[in-house]
Amino acid sequence: MIKCRQVNLEKLGLSFKHADYLIDCEDLLVVIEETSVAKLEDINKLEETINWLCENRKSASNYIGIIHHSKASDPYLAKLLNAKMQSLQRQKKPIVYKIATCNENLRYLLSKYDIMI
Numbered sequence: 001m002i003k004c005r006q007v008n009l010e011k012l013g014l015s016f017k018h019a020d021y022l023i024d025c026e027d028l029l030v031v032i033e034e035t036s037v038a039k040l041e042d043i044n045k046l047e048e049t050i051n052w053l054c055e056n057r058k059s060a061s062n063y064i065g066i067i068h069h070s071k072a073s074d075p076y077l078a079k080l081l082n083a084k085m086q087s088l089q090r091q092k093k094p095i096v097y098k099i100a101t102c103n104e105n106l107r108y109l110l111s112k113y114d115i116m117i
Helices: 040-056 077-090 103-112
Strands: 005-008 021-025 028-038 062-073 095-100
Touching: 028 040, 040 062, 040 077, 040 095, 062 077, 062 103, 077 095, 095 103
Parallel strands: 028 062, 062 095
Antiparallel strands: 005 021, 021 028
């Protein structure tokens, strides 16, 4: 397991709409947007945060964006995330998007990448 640290992005005072927190594993950065009801605008927060990280963290080589919701999600959310990932793969950008529906599901996703926080 890779030992990582969790960073609360709210405490950084960023001037743009951003995700809630980051799991920093040096060359792998996991950006997580916490919400009760997942909406399409949550993807924008992930994208903006990952773009900011790409500009400011040149050492990272892989990015994962996760929308973690507790109640429901927009029915088009999964389709849009898949379309974005396909586009990024064609551009050779190492960004993966996932949806986690509960804490157990989030821990499972992180364990697939050998991440421990």
